[in-house]
Amino acid sequence: MIAFLTGKDLEKYGLSWMPTLMSDKQMVLPIDTVKYQAQEVVGVLASSRYAAADGVAAVEIDYEPLPVVVNPYKALEAGSTKVRDDKDSNHIWHWEVGDRAATDAVLKNSHTTVREHIYIPRIHVASMETCGIVAKWDAINKHLTLYMTTQAPHAIRTVVALITGHLGLSEENIRVISPDIGGGFGGKVPVYPGYVIATAASVVTGLPVKWIEDRSENLQADSFARDYHMDCELGADKDGRITALRIKTVADHGYTDAAANPSKYPAGMFSICTGSYDFQTAFTEADAAYTNKPPGGVAYRCSFRVTEASHAIERMVDIMAHERGEDPADFRMRNFIKPEQFPYKSALGWEYDSGNYHVALTKAMDLIGYRELRKEQLEKRQRGELMGIGISSFTEIVGAGPSKDFDILGIKMFDSAEIRVHPTGKAIARFGTKSQGQGHETTYAQIIAEELGIPADHIKVEEGDTDTAPYGLGTYASRSTPTAGAAAVMGARKIREKARKIAAHLLEAADDDLIWDTNKFYVKGSPDKSKTIQEIAFAAYTNHPQGMEAGLESTFYYDPPNLTFPFGSYICCVDIDRGTGQVSIRKFVAIDDCGTRINPMIIEGQVHGGLTMAFAPAMMEQIQYDSDGNMYGGTFMDYMVPTAVESPKWITGGTVTPSPHHPIGAKGVGESPNVGGPPAFANAIVDAMWHLGVRHIDIPITADKVWMLLNKHGVALAE
Ligand code: MCN
Ligand code: CUM
Numbered sequence: 001m002i003a004f005l006t007g008k009d010l011e012k013y014g015l016s017w018m019p020t021l022m023s024d025k026q027m028v029l030p031i032d033t034v035k036y037q038a039q040e041v042v043g044v045l046a047s048s049r050y051a052a053a054d055g056v057a058a059v060e061i062d063y064e065p066l067p068v069v070v071n072p073y074k075a076l077e078a079g080s081t082k083v084r085d086d087k088d089s090n091h092i093w094h095w096e097v098g099d100r101a102a103t104d105a106v107l108k109n110s111h112t113t114v115r116e117h118i119y120i121p122r123i124h125v126a127s128m129e130t131c132g133i134v135a136k137w138d139a140i141n142k143h144l145t146l147y148m149t150t151q152a153p154h155a156i157r158t159v160v161a162l163i164t165g166h167l168g169l170s171e172e173n174i175r176v177i178s179p180d181i182g183g184g185f186g187g188k189v190p191v192y193p194g195y196v197i198a199t200a201a202s203v204v205t206g207l208p209v210k211w212i213e214d215r216s217e218n219l220q221a222d223s224f225a226r227d228y229h230m231d232c233e234l235g236a237d238k239d240g241r242i243t244a245l246r247i248k249t250v251a252d253h254g255y256t257d258a259a260a261n262p263s264k265y266p267a268g269m270f271s272i273c274t275g276s277y278d279f280q281t282a283f284t285e286a287d288a289a290y291t292n293k294p295p296g297g298v299a300y301r302c303s304f305r306v307t308e309a310s311h312a313i314e315r316m317v318d319i320m321a322h323e324r325g326e327d328p329a330d331f332r333m334r335n336f337i338k339p340e341q342f343p344y345k346s347a348l349g350w351e352y353d354s355g356n357y358h359v360a361l362t363k364a365m366d367l368i369g370y371r372e373l374r375k376e377q378l379e380k381r382q383r384g385e386l387m388g389i390g391i392s393s394f395t396e397i398v399g400a401g402p403s404k405d406f407d408i409l410g411i412k413m414f415d416s417a418e419i420r421v422h423p424t425g426k427a428i429a430r431f432g433t434k435s436q437g438q439g440h441e442t443t444y445a446q447i448i449a450e451e452l453g454i455p456a457d458h459i460k461v462e463e464g465d466t467d468t469a470p471y472g473l474g475t476y477a478s479r480s481t482p483t484a485g486a487a488a489v490m491g492a493r494k495i496r497e498k499a500r501k502i503a504a505h506l507l508e509a510a511d512d513d514l515i516w517d518t519n520k521f522y523v524k525g526s527p528d529k530s531k532t533i534q535e536i537a538f539a540a541y542t543n544h545p546q547g548m549e550a551g552l553e554s555t556f557y558y559d560p561p562n563l564t565f566p567f568g569s570y571i572c573c574v575d576i577d578r579g580t581g582q583v584s585i586r587k588f589v590a591i592d593d594c595g596t597r598i599n600p601m602i603i604e605g606q607v608h609g610g611l612t613m614a615f616a617p618a619m620m621e622q623i624q625y626d627s628d629g630n631m632y633g634g635t636f637m638d639y640m641v642p643t644a645v646e647s648p649k650w651i652t653g654g655t656v657t658p659s660p661h662h663p664i665g666a667k668g669v670g671e672s673p674n675v676g677g678p679p680a681f682a683n684a685i686v687d688a689m690w691h692l693g694v695r696h697i698d699i700p701i702t703a704d705k706v707w708m709l710l711n712k713h714g715v716a717l718a719e
Helices: 007-011 049-058 100-108 153-167 193-205 215-221 306-323 328-335 357-368 370-382 440-452 481-507 533-542 600-619 672-676 678-692 703-712
Strands: 003-005 017-019 025-027 043-045 091-098 112-123 132-138 143-148 174-177 209-212 225-236 242-252 281-289 386-395 415-421 427-431 459-463 514-517 520-523 526-532 553-558 567-576 583-593 651-654
Touching: 003 193, 007 193, 017 153, 043 049, 043 193, 091 100, 100 225, 100 242, 100 281, 112 306, 112 600, 132 193, 143 153, 143 193, 153 174, 193 209, 225 306, 242 306, 306 328, 306 386, 306 672, 306 678, 328 357, 328 386, 357 370, 357 386, 357 567, 357 583, 357 651, 370 386, 386 672, 386 678, 415 440, 415 481, 415 533, 427 440, 427 481, 440 459, 440 481, 481 514, 481 520, 481 526, 481 533, 481 553, 526 533, 567 672, 567 678, 583 600, 583 672, 583 678, 600 651, 600 672, 600 678, 672 678, 678 703
Parallel strands: 143 174, 242 281, 427 459, 583 651
Antiparallel strands: 003 043, 017 025, 091 281, 112 225, 132 143, 132 209, 225 242, 386 567, 415 427, 415 553, 514 520, 520 526, 567 583
């Protein structure tokens, strides 16, 4: 054992609390009260994992039970137990967008209205590897190196510099390295106490210090996603045209707002909740509450609360279609934003760049054989069998910036690429984003290869080292392709323009007389007079024009003019066993549109993984607490992550509607499948049971929930 570190020790350095990304604050180590079960209480430093475990076992803490508040509605009531002594109440913020009065009026006068309370419980990403860090303080050079599992290395470096400045640490002496981190999925965006404790311990002891979570610590104490309680109301006229939407949300944030949203958007991009439909009128508001639970964030492949928004609208549209006795596909087709309406200004303020929703849904319906399945469903129903079909036609919103509206802790959201072409025509490219398994090494190289004609396997892609990579905001919210991917294009084009000048010099021609073709410039009218990019690269270091800077490289910071709006149509077909309540996914078809596709195989991989991460919270995953704030479970015995055995087979396809503002028309895709996926499952299961009187089931839709409903409606088979 080397040392014990307490909140009191950290207080001396002003580090017992730290800022969260939403400008709230979070305990690093407590001094006399803890806020939730499983909160970190003391740091034990030892020279081996075993000694550290013994040290932990030797720690004795006298806990005195205090009143807690676990339910966010209760937390918001006057006189409720206060979670935070430093705050006046448990109400964190109120946020609203849209026209409240007009929405109320339109809903009141609508021919049909449907209402539903929809809850999306807490879930946890459970990436392959947990979070960890090796902090190494070099006292002689006053230099700090942090090898850590972060999706946003540069932002971390700046934050460390800002909060430790008073201790003499300076940004040029801080190096953050994020190597292969074993998956991120949003869970590795926040800063956790373990990182800070390890760093402080290294500074105090002068030794390199490693912290790595075990699985239970990861499940119980890291940032959680969702926990949105939504009251939704949707109206339609007598012809089945949507009139207005209202959603009122209570957001459970645990004891601190540690969400990783852009500052201006406390509920993230939730106002995309009008989805793929042409609304004239809408209003949404949210109130966030403190409760005695771990920090609630947005971390689960979410695009900043878009999963919640998409679940709400896709469930509501389905309920409306059923209420009207109409086929949900027909109802959607009538109400989709039409292709000629793009760029489309939504009632809640977004400008959708491009879309073609009818085509995507038609393609999905053809692929699954929708009309035949409906026929089969009717026949089965007559035999007393339960079969359901669910559609989700979602719209995503990804690619933050634009920096005029988007920042994290004041740092503007743009992204970067730095490309260097070496004399022999090979290249290295570095980015401000950080792949966690999305394959940036492959796709960024492909983008540059396409623009410069250098073979992709001659291009080395690097990310995640703040000493070498250009400044960027990291990888989350499917922003890499819309931002850093665009920077790669623009940077490569800058290089091509310089290459043109060098080629003109070599070919003794005017710049304007040169034509670019795949990987070379040739002289207009004489295609045999040409210089390849490799010849040009060599000349950039050996024979460049007098007066021109040597070298062939560029740095580009790309600030997107708008977000990108990928979309898709998913259809799920289920059978339900009346004996057990077991739902089997018979078929699942996913049509995704992410604009221009850079690498279809990587997109397919993203979609397969994402659909599995949609299936998980729809059918299995959930973090629950009892009324005293005790977490049920906290291990993989209780938190049900699907394996290959449970996961359905995915049938995927796509359409291509390029983004008009991205330099190659690409939109993000990394989160589309799990943003759009969950309501497809829920809609299918409710569809199977609507005729029994079932209107809505909150996810996860487990067999016991289904069986209870079957039993309630008198159709469960009992042996
Ligand atoms: N791509 C493409 N053509 C497009 C769009 C994307 O070929 N039109 C490729 C990209 O070049 C990239 C990949 O698809 O290689 C994903 O790109 P993008 O949609 O831009 O998303 P990001 O790279 O920003 O990844 C973030 C996204 C998020 S936010 C989560 S959460 C998530 C996800 O990616 N976490 C993942 N997918 C993950 N996949 C793995 N293996 N591990 C994670 O932690
Ligand atoms: Cu919100 S999970 Mo991803 O944006 O890292």
